[in-house]
Amino acid sequence: MAGKTLYDKLWDSHVVRQDEHGTCLLYIDRHLIHEVTSPQAFEGLRLANRNPWRLDTNLAVADHNVPTTHRDQGIADPVSRLQVETLDQNCAEFGITEFQMNDNRQGIVHVIGPEQGATLPGMTLVCGDSHTSTHGALGALAFGIGTSEVEHVLATQCLIQQKSKSMLIRINGQVGAGVTAKDMVLAIIGRIGTAGGTGYTIEFAGKAIADLSIEGRMTVCNMTIEAGARAGLIAVDDKTIDYIKGRPFAPAGELWEQAVTSWRSLSSDADAEFDQVIEIDAAGISPQVTWGTSPEMVTSINGNVPDPSAEKDPVKRAAMKQALVYMDLSPDQAMTDIQLDKVFIGSCTNSRIEDMRAAAAIAKGRQVAGNIKLAMVVPGSGLVKAQAEAEGLDRIFTAAGFEWRDPGCSMCLAMNADRLEPGERCASTSNRNFEGRQGQGGRTHLVSPAMAAAAAIAGNFVDVRGW
Amino acid sequence: MEKFIKLAGIVLPLDRANVDTDAIIPKQFLKSIKRSGFGPNLFDQWRYLDQGEPGMDNSKRQINPDFILNQARFQGASILLARDNFGCGSSREHAPWALLDYGFNVIIAPGFADIFYNNCFKNGILPIKLPEKVVQKLFEQSVEPGYQLEVDLPQQLITLPDGETLSFEIDGFRKHCLVNGLDDIGLTLEHVKQIKEYENKRKKQAPWLFEK
Numbered sequence: 315m316a317g318k319t320l321y322d323k324l325w326d327s328h329v330v331r332q333d334e335h336g337t338c339l340l341y342i343d344r345h346l347i348h349e350v351t352s353p354q355a356f357e358g359l360r361l362a363n364r365n366p367w368r369l370d371t372n373l374a375v376a377d378h379n380v381p382t383t384h385r386d387q388g389i390a391d392p393v394s395r396l397q398v399e400t401l402d403q404n405c406a407e408f409g410i411t412e413f414q415m416n417d418n419r420q421g422i423v424h425v426i427g428p429e430q431g432a433t434l435p436g437m438t439l440v441c442g443d444s445h446t447s448t449h450g451a452l453g454a455l456a457f458g459i460g461t462s463e464v465e466h467v468l469a470t471q472c473l474i475q476q477k478s479k480s481m482l483i484r485i486n487g488q489v490g491a492g493v494t495a496k497d498m499v500l501a502i503i504g505r506i507g508t509a510g511g512t513g514y515t516i517e518f519a520g521k522a523i524a525d526l527s528i529e530g531r532m533t534v535c536n537m538t539i540e541a542g543a544r545a546g547l548i549a550v551d552d553k554t555i556d557y558i559k560g561r562p563f564a565p566a567g568e569l570w571e572q573a574v575t576s577w578r579s580l581s582s583d584a585d586a587e588f589d590q591v592i593e594i595d596a597a598g599i600s601p602q603v604t605w606g607t608s609p610e611m612v613t614s615i616n617g618n619v620p621d622p623s624a625e626k627d628p629v630k631r632a633a634m635k636q637a638l639v640y641m642d643l644s645p646d647q648a649m650t651d652i653q654l655d656k657v658f659i660g661s662c663t664n665s666r667i668e669d670m671r672a673a674a675a676i677a678k679g680r681q682v683a684g685n686i687k688l689a690m691v692v693p694g695s696g697l698v699k700a701q702a703e704a705e706g707l708d709r710i711f712t713a714a715g716f717e718w719r720d721p722g723c724s725m726c727l728a729m730n731a732d733r734l735e736p737g738e739r740c741a742s743t744s745n746r747n748f749e750g751r752q753g754q755g756g757r758t759h760l761v762s763p764a765m766a767a768a769a770a771i772a773g774n775f776v777d778v779r780g781w
Numbered sequence: 782m783e784k785f786i787k788l789a790g791i792v793l794p795l796d797r798a799n800v801d802t803d804a805i806i807p808k809q810f811l812k813s814i815k816r817s818g819f820g821p822n823l824f825d826q827w828r829y830l831d832q833g834e835p836g837m838d839n840s841k842r843q844i845n846p847d848f849i850l851n852q853a854r855f856q857g858a859s860i861l862l863a864r865d866n867f868g869c870g871s872s873r874e875h876a877p878w879a880l881l882d883y884g885f886n887v888i889i890a891p892g893f894a895d896i897f898y899n900n901c902f903k904n905g906i907l908p909i910k911l912p913e914k915v916v917q918k919l920f921e922q923s924v925e926p927g928y929q930l931e932v933d934l935p936q937q938l939i940t941l942p943d944g945e946t947l948s949f950e951i952d953g954f955r956k957h958c959l960v961n962g963l964d965d966i967g968l969t970l971e972h973v974k975q976i977k978e979y980e981n982k983r984k985k986q987a988p989w990l991f992e993k
Contacts, residue, residue: 341980341983434990444896458872461816509865542869569992750804
């Protein structure tokens with residue numbers, strides 16, 4: 315019999331029961347909550363007169379609607395304010411731990427989970443947010459759920475689930491200098507497509523993944539959902555364990571030793587079989603830039619905007635044409651010729667300390683180009699912000715002409731006041747370049763933090779490897 | 782949840798691949814703390830020419846006459862015909878809420894994003910996966926004015942206007958829940974004893990998960 319994949323191990327250890335259809339009741343160890351996808355779930359609990367099954371597994375934070383400036387003045391938009399206040403009230407009423415807006419531990423839910431040690435290897439972790447896949451970087455089975463499932467986890471500590479198929483993406487060898495985790499995951503999406511991982515859980519492995527920091531691994535797992543897979547996974551190694559040690563929610567003392575022993579088994583067995591295996595050569599990956607309105611519409615910085623007339627599939631060809639109209643780009647235009655209006659460095663994909671450092675290293679001693687109306691850096695949490703400030707990164711950014719903001723989701727999805735105006739073009743370290751994602755009529759190009767910083771300085775896309 | 786057994790309705794073909802949940806219901810409408818009222822803002826960016834904000838009187842907004850949802854012959858449509866990877870992107874259940882609130886009870890596509898697909902079942906919407914070629918044929922046929930399909934969930938059959946039938950696959954548990962209009966939480970709470978047994982076993986194996 316073949317060995318077990320990491321996914322098999324995580325799945326099997328959480329099955330409460332299985333029915334005749336193969337549908338399982340899966341136990342959930344950690345539930346993260348934010349203000350956008352939870353109000354209707356709490357309302358559902360109230361209407362059915364139900365209480366949370368286990369309070370201690372829940373951790374809540376407001377991140378989507380929070381302002382990134384003048385936070386002491388509260389939230390100006392009354393609709394956003396009501397949603398954040400509703401979370402505060404629900405957490406107070408049910409007794410759920412919440413980091414409120416002015417708590418220095420507040421931040422993007424997918425940044426604070428790992429940062430607090432609330433995300434641990436071997437856990438099942440869910441949140442009403444598709445980028446919950448991020449937490450798989452620590453060897454946890456983590457995936458996004460809808461609001462009905464948020465209510466279901468609150469009420470029962472379980473979810474009704476069907477097991478996915480398994481895919482292994484092995485990135486062999488080493489990436490070149492200036493090529494980051496973001497470029498790796500964009501290259502993967504470019505290769506398998508945004509529906510390539512639909513129905514799968516993807517495990518990432520290979521030397522290039524092992525070489526990544528935990529922050530880099532989170533960037534890769536974060537965008538697994540953009541490849542269609544609900545969950546991404548990376549095996550536990552020394553880096554994982556070193557990262558977790560001493561964090562506030564992590565076990566300590568004897569329990570720590572016991573946990574580490576258990577976590578050491580969290581990798582796929584050598585003889586495990588996957589439903590699909592994809593091999594990628596790390597050395598072949600260049601810095602990536604998206605040109606369209608889907609993350610799979612991506613190319614190398616040295617590439618050109620593709621020509622839809624060369625595409626044989628009529629549905630794809632139509633999508634490419636629509637994307638080029640929306641993005642106001644022409645076939646065969648060089649990516650380096652694309653002029654920008656705004657730059658956004660932040661989001662659950664790229665707002666951790668390592669991302670701040672990578673962007674600051676490019677910005678240091680340079681100036682944002684005159685055509686850039688706004689270049690903003692939004693750290694992922696209050697603690698990332700404090701760390702960056704302790705390292706002097708905020709002063710590097712502000713001296714170069716970037717704005718240094720307070721933590722939150724910000725212009726990744728523009729639910730707060732940070733947004734693109736119609737027609738504006740942005741280099742963004744976020745995860746989605748959908749039409750209107752960063753503001754109606756806004757045009758998004760996804761890149762790494764170093765590439766975004768370099769684009770801010772140059773005013774157009776440039777190959778950061780030359781810097 | 783309402784039971785889903787049979788439905789006959791007008792088909793609205795939305796000829797775009799990778800329709801994401803930001804397109805289905807833009808973020809500004811996610812600020813609502815209610816489950817209802819999202820229908821008028823379904824596909825807001827494509828449906829209206831002006832920029833939509835929560836609280837606007839949608840009846841006074843500028844309609845985009847080119848968008849298919851605004852064309853007279855598709856009024857009252859309850860079956861949405863879509864291309865591959867429908868519902869990709871965010872986990873927002875506001876997307877199925879908006880589709881249902883507008884009046885769509887069935888979505889037919891070659892493929893759906895996993896989270897969206899799952900969210901549909903929680904709200905009594907039936908998402909049907911059919912092979913790309915079959916969907917293409919339905920797109921071609923749907924140009925006929927008044928084009929309707931009949932969907933029978935217990936039989937797992939779609940009947941075309943000419944009487945031809947197409948069968949579709951659906952997971953047994955999900956079908957059972959839709960046909961009977963069952964509430965997931967109520968079903969799970971029938972297994973309280975097993976959940977507690979699991980917790981007791983797990984506490985011994987992984988006590989650190991029960992400490993904080």
